[in-house]
Amino acid sequence: MSSARGAPRRGRFRSPGRRFVLVLALMAMASGLVWKTFDLQFRQAERIVAWGEDHRIRTTQVMGLRGDILDSSGEPLATSLEWATVFADPSQIADPLARAQVLAPVLGAEVTPLAQKMSVPGQFVYIQRQVSPERAEQVEALGLQGIGTRPEARRVYPLGRTAAEVIGSVSLDHNGTSGIELLYNDVLAGAPGSVSREEYPGGRSIPGGRNEATPAVHGADLRLTIDRLLQFEAARILTEQVRQTDAKGGVVVVGRPATGEILAMSTATRDEAGEVVTGVENKALTWAFEPGSVIKGLTFSAVLDAGLATPETTRPVPDRLRVHDAEFTDHSPHPTLDYSVRDIVVQSSNIGTILWGDQLGPSGLYGYLRRFGLGQTSGLGLFGESPGLLLPVADWSGTSLATIAIGQGISLTPLQLLLAFNAVANDGVYVPARIVAEAIAPDGARTALAPTAPAHRVMSTTAAVHMRRILREAVADGTGKQAEVEGYEVAGKTGTARKPHPDGGYEDEAGNYRYVATFAGFAPASDPQVSIVVVIDEPTTTIYGGSAAAPAFAELAQIALRRLTVPPPTVGEPDVILAAPGGGDG
Numbered sequence: 001m002s003s004a005r006g007a008p009r010r011g012r013f014r015s016p017g018r019r020f021v022l023v024l025a026l027m028a029m030a031s032g033l034v035w036k037t038f039d040l041q042f043r044q045a046e047r048i049v050a051w052g053e054d055h056r057i058r059t060t061q062v063m064g065l066r067g068d069i070l071d072s073s074g075e076p077l078a079t080s081l082e083w084a085t086v087f088a089d090p091s092q093i094a095d096p097l098a099r100a101q102v103l104a105p106v107l108g109a110e111v112t113p114l115a116q117k118m119s120v121p122g123q124f125v126y127i128q129r130q131v132s133p134e135r136a137e138q139v140e141a142l143g144l145q146g147i148g149t150r151p152e153a154r155r156v157y158p159l160g161r162t163a164a165e166v167i168g169s170v171s172l173d174h175n176g177t178s179g180i181e182l183l184y185n186d187v188l189a190g191a192p193g194s195v196s197r198e199e200y201p202g203g204r205s206i207p208g209g210r211n212e213a214t215p216a217v218h219g220a221d222l223r224l225t226i227d228r229l230l231q232f233e234a235a236r237i238l239t240e241q242v243r244q245t246d247a248k249g250g251v252v253v254v255g256r257p258a259t260g261e262i263l264a265m266s267t268a269t270r271d272e273a274g275e276v277v278t279g280v281e282n283k284a285l286t287w288a289f290e291p292g293s294v295i296k297g298l299t300f301s302a303v304l305d306a307g308l309a310t311p312e313t314t315r316p317v318p319d320r321l322r323v324h325d326a327e328f329t330d331h332s333p334h335p336t337l338d339y340s341v342r343d344i345v346v347q348s349s350n351i352g353t354i355l356w357g358d359q360l361g362p363s364g365l366y367g368y369l370r371r372f373g374l375g376q377t378s379g380l381g382l383f384g385e386s387p388g389l390l391l392p393v394a395d396w397s398g399t400s401l402a403t404i405a406i407g408q409g410i411s412l413t414p415l416q417l418l419l420a421f422n423a424v425a426n427d428g429v430y431v432p433a434r435i436v437a438e439a440i441a442p443d444g445a446r447t448a449l450a451p452t453a454p455a456h457r458v459m460s461t462t463a464a465v466h467m468r469r470i471l472r473e474a475v476a477d478g479t480g481k482q483a484e485v486e487g488y489e490v491a492g493k494t495g496t497a498r499k500p501h502p503d504g505g506y507e508d509e510a511g512n513y514r515y516v517a518t519f520a521g522f523a524p525a526s527d528p529q530v531s532i533v534v535v536i537d538e539p540t541t542t543i544y545g546g547s548a549a550a551p552a553f554a555e556l557a558q559i560a561l562r563r564l565t566v567p568p569p570t571v572g573e574p575d576v577i578l579a580a581p582g583g584g585d586g
Contacts, residue, residue: 064190065153066174067219069167069181071228072263072437076158078167078181080174083154084136086127088118092146099144106138107131118146129172130154155181159228162235165267165282166226166435179282180436183381184222187439191217221440225261230254233559234264238534239276241552242268245517245539249276251414252535252552253284254560255433257425257528260451262435263560265415285378285385288411289535292497293348293479294518294545295407298420300345301467302368303356305428305459311342311466317352324398328354328406345470346478348494350406357405362393365405371430371458372420374412378433379452388412407497418533421520424471425491425528428464431455472525483519483550485558487568491528492521492553494545499538514538517548523557524569530560 069078086107093099096118097111104111107128117125129152131139136149155170157163168179176185193216238252254264269279303309317339320329330349344352357365369375375390389411391400403409412420415433423430432451439447471491474480479494495518498506506513517539522531532553539548 064192064216065218066155066170066190067188067221067440069188070221070223070440071226071231072224072261073227074223075228077163077224077226077228078155078157080153081156083133083152084131084149085129085152086131086136086139086147086149088125088127089123089146089148090118090120090125091123093118099147102142102144103127103139103147106135106142108135159232161278161280162266163226163228163231164278164280165284166224166231166265169280178280178383180222180224180382182383184436184439187222188219190219193217218442220442223437223440225256225259225263225435225437226265227263227563230264230556230560230563231266234556235266235268235278237552237556238266239268239278241534241536241549242270242276245536245541245548247536247540247548248538249279249283250534250536250552251283251287252556253414253418253533254556255418255422255531257422257522257531258431260419260422260431260434260455261437262415262433263530265435282382282384284414285380285382286413288386288388288413289516289537290408290411290497290500291417291518292407292495292516292545293350293353294417294493294495294520295405295410295412296345296348296353297424297467297471297493297520298369298372299353299357299360299365299405300341300470301372301424301459301463302365303341303360304466305368305463306360306364308359309341309356311470312340314338314340314343315352315355317344317349317355319351321351321354321402323354323402326399326402328402342470342473345493346474348474348479353406354402357401360405362396362401365401366390366393368458369404369410371456372423373416373430374410374420378413378415378419380415380433380435381452382435385415386413388416407495414533414535417518417520417535418531421492421522421533422531423458424464424467425522425531426464427461428457428459429455430458468525468528471521475521475525479544479546480519480521480550482546483521483553483557485523485554485561488523488557488561488566489525489569490521490523490554490557491525492519492550494519494550496544496546515543517543517545519545519549519553521553521557523561524566526569529564529566530557532557532560 066080068076071077096115099118100111100114104114109128114127117127139147139149153174155174157167166179168181169177170181171177176182181188193214234252234254238250242250249269252266253262255262265282265284267279267281267283268276271277316336318336319334320327328350330351339349339352369390375388377385377387400409419430419433432453432455434451436449438449468491471493472489475483475490475492480492483490483492497516499514499516500506501508515538517536520533522528534549534552536548542548
């Protein structure tokens with residue numbers, strides 16, 4: 001019997017079963033290779049091509065700049081500069097802390113926050129936005145893997161805060177968030193473009209490779225009616241007047257009566273430290289206040305236009321009068337006097353105004369005030385504009401006619417007041433406000449932007465001319481003396497109004513009143529070229545419109561008349577004398 005140890009061994013794969021398994025394995029491998037080849041060539045071809053392009057095609061964004069906002073002469077009030085964003089691809093950064101330690105000194109940032117940003121999952125994260133071109137170049141020069149820069153615009157305002165409440169602001173992504181920037185965002189906004197090219201590793205272009213460009217589209221420029229010099233001077237004069245009167249704040253609006261153009265619009269307020277600064281809220285159109293006696297210029301415009309009186313028509317006027325359940329008084333006690341319409345306005349008599357307002361009647365007064373633009377927005381379209389408060393006659397109380405006639409129980413914005421006085425200056429025609437003159441496309445094409453509403457007649461030319469003469473005397477001989485401008489005749493009206501208390505009534509818990517002082521007017525009185533409204537909120541050194549607001553009007557009007565090259569009227573030049581008021585002259 002032969003020994004098992006000496007028996008010859010069989011080959012490892014000589015067993016039929018094992019050979020079959022081997023054949024199956026080889027067939028499976030071949031099938032897998034065939035399938036993989038098919039999958040790569042047909043099913044994943046696009047992905048593979050895209051992967052290849054991803055690694056050899058470099059796409060650079062080209063910035064589409066936001067349009068400039070220009071003043072009336074074409075000087076920039078807002079413009080865009082090409083700055084940069086620094087970003088990171090965390091998937092390419094093995095040691096975020098080490099990378100941050102190199103990058104932080106260049107960006108002027110702290111190491112730990114930068115490292116945290118580079119540690120987040122993903123392929124893109126902002127490291128720092130609004131980086132200057134010089135700093136962006138320093139970052140690029142470092143040659144750090146996973147760190148890059150891309151162009152980003154920075155919005156710059158050459159006048160700083162001086163025009164902030166009008167121009168508005170933009171977000172980091174260059175979208176308008178307030179003011180003109182928001183209202184005309186679609187016009188100003190640009191659209192980015194791009195350049196794509198094939199490159200070898202290292203950045204050299206591949207000859208004959210892809211080279212495609214999508215041009216950027218720049219936004220259109222906007223030319224405003226704002227005059228940058230007058231805007232600067234309005235802000236300067238207003239802030240100084242608020243300081244001198246120790247007031248809470250103030251508003252000034254400057255315009256051209258004939259066109260409705262706004263030449264300047266500024267708000268002053270106090271910051272947390274109590275310092276007077278230019279505000280970012282445009283209170284010329286967001287703040288509705290009770291105007292007080294300045295509204296008498298509108299009340300008597302209505303009286304004259306309705307044919308109820310002429311400037312010389314007189315009536316007995318006592319110094320106090322009871323209406324319904326309230327007693328009204330004039331500023332100073334006096335015996336019953338025969339006051340003409342002219343006297344009542346010049347002396348700012350409350351009682352005389354109430355008596356003539358009663359002649360006009362609730363519907364008459366309400367109708368005229370609506371035609372003067374009260375109780376409705378101006379149509380400028382700027383965000384947050386208040387329509388003010390002018391209740392329908394059906395909601396008036398027993399004293400509403402009396403209070404509204406003298407400027408209490410009604411509220412309006414400084415802009416509404418300017419436009420209403422403009423109607424007196426414009427021979428009775430109300431011209432809507434206008435603050436944007438035209439849009440200028442990147443190719444230079446210009447498109448005029450007209451007001452959203454047409455002009456309309458409020459009163460006759462005759463009544464307007466008579467009211468201008470009365471308002472001129474209110475400055476020369478009445479409460480508005482401090483609004484006079486050397487060499488020019490000024491027409492205007494003062495207003496001193498109690499501020500409503502938030503809890504109701506006009507008195508605070510200690511029995512004290514707060515006031516708003518106003519002056520509204522225009523010059524030259526016989527041919528108005530500039531109109532100005534000055535409103536001082538809660539003055540304390542003096543509460544009256546004639547002393548708290550009129551001086552600022554005079555200083556600004558003198559600058560505006562020179563800026564607009566308006567010559568002084570010929571000495572002794574008479575006004576045009578017209579027939580009776582309330583005539584049918586349109």
